[in-house]
Amino acid sequence: xxxxxxxxxxxxxxxxxxxxxxxxxxxxxxxxxxxxxxxxxxxxxxxxxxxxxxxxxxxxxxxxxxxxxxxxxxxxxxxxxxxxxxxxxxxxxxxxxxxxxxxxxxxxxxxxxxxxxxxxxxxxxxxxxxxxxxxxxxxxxxxxxxxxxxxxxxxxxxxxxxxxxxxxxxxxxxxxxxxxxxxxxxxxxxxxxxxxxxxxxxxxxxxxxxxxxxxxxxxxxxxxxxxxxxxxxxxxxxxxxxxxxxxxxxxxxxxxxxxxxxxxxxxxxxxxxxxxxxxxxxxxxxxxxxxxxxxxxxxxxxxxxxxxxxxxxxxxxxxxxx
Amino acid sequence: xxxxxxxxxxxxxxxxxxxxxxxxxxxxxxxxxxxxxxxxxxxxxxxxxxxxxxxxxxxxxxxxxxxxxxxxxxxxxxxxxxxxxxxxxxxxxxxxxxxxxxxxxxxxxxxxxxxxxxxxxxxxxxxxxxxxxxxxxxxxxxxxxxxxxxxxxxxxxxxxxxxxxxxxxxxxxxxxxxxxxxxxxxxxxxxxxxxxxxxxxxxxxxxxxxxxxxxxxxxxxxxxxxxxxxxxxxxxxxxxxxxxxxxxxxxxxxxxxxxxxxxxxxxxxxxxxxxxxxxxxxxxxxxxxxxxxxxxxxxxxxxx
Amino acid sequence: xxxxxxxxxxxxxxxxxxxxxxxxxxxxxxxxxxxxxxxxxxxxxxxxxxxxxxxxxxxxxxxxxxxxxxxxxxxxxxxxxxxxxxxxxxxxxxxxxxxxxxxxxxxxxxxxxxxxxxxxxxxxxxxxxxxxxxxxxxxxxxxxxxxxxxxxxxxxxxxxxxxxxxxxxxxxxxxxxxxxxxxxxxxxxxxxxxxxxxxxxxxxxxxxxxxxxxxxxxxxxxxxxxxxxxxxxxxxxxxxxxxxxxxxxxxxxxxxxxxxxxxxxxxxxxxxxxxxxxxxxxxxxxxxxxxxxxxxxxxxxxxxxxxxxxxxxxxxxxxxxxxxx
Numbered sequence: 001x002x003x004x005x006x007x008x009x010x011x012x013x014x015x016x017x018x019x020x021x022x023x024x025x026x027x028x029x030x031x032x033x034x035x036x037x038x039x040x041x042x043x044x045x046x047x048x049x050x051x052x053x054x055x056x057x058x059x060x061x062x063x064x065x066x067x068x069x070x071x072x073x074x075x076x077x078x079x080x081x082x083x084x085x086x087x088x089x090x091x092x093x094x095x096x097x098x099x100x101x102x103x104x105x106x107x108x109x110x111x112x113x114x115x116x117x118x119x120x121x122x123x124x125x126x127x128x129x130x131x132x133x134x135x136x137x138x139x140x141x142x143x144x145x146x147x148x149x150x151x152x153x154x155x156x157x158x159x160x161x162x163x164x165x166x167x168x169x170x171x172x173x174x175x176x177x178x179x180x181x182x183x184x185x186x187x188x189x190x191x192x193x194x195x196x197x198x199x200x201x202x203x204x205x206x207x208x209x210x211x212x213x214x215x216x217x218x219x220x221x222x223x224x225x226x227x228x229x230x231x232x233x234x235x236x237x238x239x240x241x242x243x244x245x246x247x248x249x250x251x252x253x254x255x256x257x258x259x260x261x262x263x264x265x266x267x268x269x270x271x272x273x274x275x276x277x278x279x280x281x282x283x284x285x286x287x288x289x290x291x292x293x294x295x296x297x298x299x300x301x302x303x304x305x306x307x308x309x310x311x312x313x314x315x316x317x318x319x320x321x322x
Numbered sequence: 323x324x325x326x327x328x329x330x331x332x333x334x335x336x337x338x339x340x341x342x343x344x345x346x347x348x349x350x351x352x353x354x355x356x357x358x359x360x361x362x363x364x365x366x367x368x369x370x371x372x373x374x375x376x377x378x379x380x381x382x383x384x385x386x387x388x389x390x391x392x393x394x395x396x397x398x399x400x401x402x403x404x405x406x407x408x409x410x411x412x413x414x415x416x417x418x419x420x421x422x423x424x425x426x427x428x429x430x431x432x433x434x435x436x437x438x439x440x441x442x443x444x445x446x447x448x449x450x451x452x453x454x455x456x457x458x459x460x461x462x463x464x465x466x467x468x469x470x471x472x473x474x475x476x477x478x479x480x481x482x483x484x485x486x487x488x489x490x491x492x493x494x495x496x497x498x499x500x501x502x503x504x505x506x507x508x509x510x511x512x513x514x515x516x517x518x519x520x521x522x523x524x525x526x527x528x529x530x531x532x533x534x535x536x537x538x539x540x541x542x543x544x545x546x547x548x549x550x551x552x553x554x555x556x557x558x559x560x561x562x563x564x565x566x567x568x569x570x571x572x573x574x575x576x577x578x579x580x581x582x583x584x585x586x587x588x589x590x591x592x593x594x595x596x597x598x599x600x601x602x603x604x605x606x607x608x609x610x611x612x613x614x615x616x617x618x619x620x621x622x623x624x625x626x
Numbered sequence: 627x628x629x630x631x632x633x634x635x636x637x638x639x640x641x642x643x644x645x646x647x648x649x650x651x652x653x654x655x656x657x658x659x660x661x662x663x664x665x666x667x668x669x670x671x672x673x674x675x676x677x678x679x680x681x682x683x684x685x686x687x688x689x690x691x692x693x694x695x696x697x698x699x700x701x702x703x704x705x706x707x708x709x710x711x712x713x714x715x716x717x718x719x720x721x722x723x724x725x726x727x728x729x730x731x732x733x734x735x736x737x738x739x740x741x742x743x744x745x746x747x748x749x750x751x752x753x754x755x756x757x758x759x760x761x762x763x764x765x766x767x768x769x770x771x772x773x774x775x776x777x778x779x780x781x782x783x784x785x786x787x788x789x790x791x792x793x794x795x796x797x798x799x800x801x802x803x804x805x806x807x808x809x810x811x812x813x814x815x816x817x818x819x820x821x822x823x824x825x826x827x828x829x830x831x832x833x834x835x836x837x838x839x840x841x842x843x844x845x846x847x848x849x850x851x852x853x854x855x856x857x858x859x860x861x862x863x864x865x866x867x868x869x870x871x872x873x874x875x876x877x878x879x880x881x882x883x884x885x886x887x888x889x890x891x892x893x894x895x896x897x898x899x900x901x902x903x904x905x906x907x908x909x910x911x912x913x914x915x916x917x918x919x920x921x922x923x924x925x926x927x928x929x930x931x932x933x934x935x936x937x938x939x940x941x942x943x944x945x946x947x948x949x950x951x
Binding site: 127128129217218219220222223224225226227228229230231238241242245315316317318 | 687689691692713717718719720721722725726728730733734735736737738739740747748751752783785796799
């Protein structure tokens with residue numbers, strides 16, 4: 001197991017490096033002189049000042065040198081300051097990730113608790129002698145869930161539960177009148193979490209159902225029955241253990257879709273997360289934040305993929321002792 | 323379920339009994355097809371209607387979607403001259419919905435096709451030519467895949483600046499790597515087939531083999547995949563426009579209309595509903611069509 | 627075993643019918659099958675693909691998945707009709723009194739668990755022993771089926787076993803609780819010829835050592851001739867002929883059996899032309915009128931197309947379903 005992990009880590013490093021080059025290159029591709037542009041926008045037209053600032057930040061050095069400087073700082077966690085807000089990029093990014101993290105974590109729980117469970121249930125209903133209508137419903141409902149875009153659901157929920165019924169807050173992390181605290185946070189999290197998780201729940205439900213149905217047709221399941229094992233053991237020990245394996249891979253992809261979803265949903269719900277930070281920084285052309293945020297998120301993504309691969313190897317002996 | 327009356331299965335004599343009994347005849351009519359594939363027919367119907375209206379927008383007798391009449395803002399649906407009312411700047415919502423659909427759908431389809439064309443091209447190159455070409459392309463793909471979701475698209479947009487074209491480019495570039503890897507896999511599979519070897523032995527050039535032998539055999543998968551992620555690109559387009567990263571005002575677009583509607587949610591909730599419902603319906607249609615295309619083109623996949 | 631016991635069948639199947647209710651029609655996979663298996667004997671079940679032999683075997687232990695269902699008949703084992711047993715009682719018989727092994731050995735084992743764990747599981751399911759004791763039994767079983775280095779092997783996973791080795795493991799699992807009857811569904815079809823011979827030898831040893839009856843299902847006539855005491859020939863979901871192996875092979879009565887034997891190439895005869903069996907197996911989604919084999923039968927008479935013959939003893943111990951007798 002350990003050599004597997006080490007191997008994967010070694011493969012990771014050059015990839016991270018390549019990503020950093022791409023991010024850096026993107027940052028440097030901005031046409032025109034960023035310093036001059038910024039100062040111009042602030043109404044300052046002073047070439048000497050521009051030259052001074054450029055020298056101070058090493059913007060006149062050769063590209064490789066600039067890259068090296070940037071990389072050195074980046075590795076220490078210093079991505080400079082946000083042009084828009086003046087705060088250090090790292091602080092902004094971390095705060096954003098923490099805020100998104102709560103909704104994302106809740107979404108993952110929903111995906112596993114609802115998506116996988118319903119998928120397994122749907123497969124069981126399909127296989128046993130239940131009326132066809134149940135089976136078809138359990139097969140088609142997730143398709144509906146993953147067809148409707150998250151932001152549509154979000155908007156409709158806000159309209160219904162926020163504006164019309166007034167049950168739930170329409171945005172933000174907390175409301176003054178509810179005065180902070182866990183219950184307040186929870187109320188604010190309900191709609192964003194559902195909107196963010198819905199498509200993934202549907203996708204995982206459908207996937208779990210298909211996987212489980214396939215597993216249940218395997219020869220070793222028949223052998224298990226022939227051995228005289230009770231139903232629960234065949235399903236939850238033999239079948240489930242095999243179905244889990246491809247599902248874990250799917251769970252790894254969640255990070256990507258949740259992040260993408262957060263771009264739009266955090267805007268709609270006015271949630272101060274990393275998604276909203278990235279979008280606003282893009283709109284504002286706040287390059288340091290875009291670079292820093294991209295770098296951190298890409299690195300995190302690679303690490304999560306690694307963790308999923310390791311988990312996969314832990315769970316599937318064919319990979320380990322192949 | 324047939325009852326277990328077993329006496330029927332063993333015969334009774336009599337020369338008039340035909341043998342074996344005729345099997346059920348299949349319904350070959352068009353009506354039968356429609357009934358069996360109800361969801362598909364419905365989806366295609368709605369979809370075609372939407373596309374037709376969107377394409378014909380410039381010639382339809384509707385208001386100018388951009389010209390606003392600030393004195394008449396937030397008119398309710400059913401008001402005179404404005405079937406669905408007006409928005410915060412007095413623009414006719416009905417017209418904006420139709421023109422907005424045009425933008426959302428056309429850009430979404432364009433992005434989808436762009437991704438397909440580029441991914442197939444690079445997938446072919448990487449899969450068929452192998453060697454260094456494959457190595458370079460796959461390393462680039464690896465780097466591209468290191469960016470989760472549409473993060474790369476955001477970064478690209480930050481550089482290029484928001485606009486419809488830039489957004490389409492950014493989304494396409496962000497989505498190509500994954501598809502390249504996928505198509506490359508399929509190309510590798512087809513490449514090992516005998517007829518490809520035969521073409522090589524016959525002395526055909528590699529470009530000819532790639533495009534005349536390999537490509538047609540990967541086509542069903544290409545069509546399936548394109549149909550399946552049509553929804554995504556449509557939704558991404560709308561979503562990015564919602565954020566202000568794509569279509570810029572005053573151009574109408576379903577995504578940006580939702581954003582405008584959100585700003586005015588307490589004054590005129592109806593403004594939101596139009597684009598939201600339409601996006602949802604079209605997305606569902608895309609999905610149903612995509613799923614059916616997959617079922618039709620992959621007969622080996624058992625329909626569970 | 628006293629003579630009286632020998633004449634008391636261990637398993638008695640009467641008019642078994644298993645149908646599959648699919649969208650394109652009702653598939654009558656097993657359409658009235660009756661046979662006995664006596665203690666300690668090896669019965670071979672032969673027939674073409676799709677003749678219903680596997681489904682018959684699965685029906686005995688009620689391992690039929692939807693859309694299939696056993697719709698009629700009885701399966702009497704130890705005085706009880708298995709088809710009428712409730713879940714828990716049936717489970718006590720599966721893997722315990724009656725065991726079953728299948729065609730694809732590596733696939734028949736769960737890939738994510740060690741072989742030892744799966745073996746112990748079979749033991750613990752029916753015996754009230756500790757895990758340690760189960761493990762010891764597992765080691766003995768593995769050794770008995772001829773796998774060297776048992777302790778190490780038990781820790782391994784199915785994908786680390788070759789086909790022949792895996793089949794031995796599967797056999798060990800089936801033997802775990804000393805069943806009175808082993809149903810072997812094409813146990814050697816997926817294996818190399820040399821390995822086939824080894825597995826067959828193993829089965830024969832076990833049959834003699836434990837007095838365990840075996841139903842050996844195969845489409846290979848040669849295997850049956852070699853190892854089975856009695857032979858049952860199936861066609862179109864029904865039994866067409868059955869009797870002692872020597873009798874059936876030396877004096878085949880049913881035209882189908884004759885054709886089968888004729889189609890087996892004879893190494894010693896240089897001039898023999900291969901005589902294939904013309905035609906196709908019957909389409910069992912439709913109700914069949916008359917004898918199932920009639921369209922392909924070289925000896926058919928008018929009656930054959932109109933009336934399905936009953937299975938009758940043409941001579942003592944040799945039954946046939948044909949109007950010629």
